Amino acid sequence: MQISFYFDQSRCICCHTCNIACKDWHNIQDVKVNWRRITTIEEGVFPNISVASLSLSCCHCEEPACASFCPVGAITKGQENGVILVDTDTCLGKDHCEVCLQACPYDVPQFGAEENSKMQKCNLCLDRTAEGKNPACVDACPVRALDAGPMEDLKAKYGDTKDGIGFSYDTALRPSILIKPRKAEKEGENKDFI
């Protein structure tokens, strides 16, 4: 089984509540450390513009580059749930390594400001899911743009939808995430006036 995230980009209002809920639950005080990151993609020239936002945490890839490149085997993928975890005792730390950050196409690995900080990232709120709760970000989203669960269940619920604006599905790594894209508003669109 692979526990995964679903993100409905067409719903996202770019409010950052998911990130704050994540920081609160995992008690991340370091402002530069974001297990969930929200980026805004703006295209076009006034007044014909389109804007989309992308809320992304670790995608818990089926073939995680971070894990395969980690020189000390600190990053492992759970057999049972597919969740990728970091053993911070084994991790060499940012002053000596950062190979995982270079390997990840989605800039997931995070490092704190302290000396030789160890890699940290989304663990899919295993403490919450063990109690049958959703990850903190999922329960926080004001517009219900996030969901999490076994990949097969998510596919059945939302369809096999992989690419979003600002996100391209890496076929080698196979990120465990479904994204419903926001449709780009094209110049001259809006023809649905009566």
Add this chain to the structure above:
Amino acid sequence: MSASGDVKIVPTACLHDCGGRCPLRVYVKEGIVIHIEGEERYRACLRGRSLRQRLYHSDRLKYPLKRVGARGEGKFERISWDAALDEIALELKKVKEEYGNSAIFYSASGSSAILHNRRAGYRLLNMFGGCTTAYGNVSNEASIFASISSYGTMWTGNTRDDLINSRLIIMWGWNPAETIWDTGTSFHLIQAKEAGIKIVCVDPRYTESAAAFASQWIPIFPGADAAMLIAMAYVIIKEEWVDQKFLDTYTVGFNRFKAYVMGAEDGIPKTPSWAEPITGVSATMIERLAKEYALKKPAALVATWSPGRSGYGEQFHRAAIALATMTGNVGIHGGNAAGWEWAYPSTPSVGGLPVGKNPVMEGTAPHKNSLPHPNAPNASNARVHNTKVWDAMLAGKRGGYPADIKMAYFMGGNPITQLADTRRGINALRRLEFVAVHEQFMTSTAKFADILLPVNTNLEKEDMGVPWLGAPYYVYANKAVDSLWESKSDLEICTLLAPRMGIENYNDKTDEEWLRQIVEDSKDIPDFEAFRRKGIHIVDLAEPWVSFKEQIENLEKNPFPTPSGKIEIYSQMLEDLNNPEIPPIPKYIPTWEGRDDPLAQTYPLQLISSHPKRRVHSIFDNISWLKDIEPQALTINSVDARARGIVNGDLVKVFNERGKMVIATKVSERIMPGVVHIHEGGSFEPDEKGVDRGGCPNIFLKSRHSPGGAFCTNTALVQVEKL
């Protein structure tokens, strides 16, 4: 309260004065808050979820402070509560004896709590003989004025679950993705979008709401909104799309409005071509939106408050209401009356701490241009308009103001950043004999205190809250932890002050006893214990709440609360004010400091400000989790930036006759050329030359309000230069 192991979960709420009113679940372990979660249905935003960082912030005011440097310099020393309270009581008595109660200026804000904050101080000062206060709601006075003069009430809205019944939603300046506008509104708009309902956004900025909800963005110049609405009215009249039966049955004065719109009154037909150069919106677009609005019924025109925060902003709201009536979109599911937006009457259902009467206002006449209507806000001419507070302090009775103000008592609220013309504000506060401030942090206003008292946050006391705009629920805010350091609630402070001021019986109840009584008096919350235990009471409505449904169903039995009993497109009440700047029918009146003002030769950019997603006004500005989300900046279109040699991120100087600021730029396509934007609530941080480095846009505002009382945060011309 529920507990799991040594962690207890306290149901409480976020009670800041923002558009939401969100229930929270606070995890407390050994007396320390360790997590904050929202509730499933009414989900809290990033602000409420950051309250832990606010609660434990190292910059919290911890002890009573007494000024030691020059006023405003920000130098203080710690004193005891007894010494601080004695001094405030002494100064209050001194000012009262020497100058009378009107010399005490009181203002309070920062919380929408039912029990604590603003009511506590007002009750105290009213029992003391009264005080001078300000009128003119900074957020929405124009909408209040238009709603009262047109409908006779501010209860004009529908609950958000009714949006799904619309065929078209026009968000006119409406940005609930960032300003919330009742918890859950964004989700209702998403559901409307997914149901295929067309959503159009009219706004000078491509906001997060425009991005997430709208399929069409219509950028419009600030201050020009009434012109576009009136041109839409022209199209609807000309094409005979008017709902004549509705107008005949429920309204008065349409023909007077029609004569103005079609040009019979002044020889100028208000055609889309007339509106095009005023608004920056093409005539074709105006025609298309008019057609859409007239023919796609029911349609919800949400005429929100920001366009009304302009010179003659009342006309925007009056025109929007005229359009809603012309199309028969009032009092029906899926429509919207385009008024002030209160829906379910949760606000009047709960009273709050009784404040009594203010003797300074007793027997006074109404101020000029106030509406002689029982539902209009308190109109005493003993009050000072919010844009004139600083001027009133400086000029006093000789300047035509009702009082010679000698001391200010600010219970939160941060008026230095939130009122207009900051430089004048600083001069005014420096001239007073005494300034007392209750605060949680060293705000731009707190720096001007002589005595500064530390107030606890809403996680440290018992309270309750009501949604801003009439969502059908109430929140109970249980106390999560004891007050930190030496902080106290405003009510506690006032209770300690009262005997020192010679006041008896100020407070004979505990917070819980007050809340129990308020709930019992409410009639709408059946069970205090259950309410407190759950932290929320949701009123189950059989169907979405629609204002004016009873009027539309049976006008004879349920007349509108207006002098005529109908919706007043033409208002005799306004005619009787005899002021050409407040015409009896909606008109477009070009504002001062608009694009056509000769001043635009010197200051060619229109500055607007809006509420940021990461703050509630100036509150939360210092929260590290939130700070980087949207750094304070001047947003400028690439056309205006290029003309000035500015690239994204550059520091620029922004200036007009009233202020100077240095701020980083955000060059963006998401704002119209000719318009620049700074989020309101940025702190005022003057350097040695008095140039603001904190990004407080209100330094640029003129101390002038619209004739109907609007506070004009979106009417200011500035120039921008690369530093």
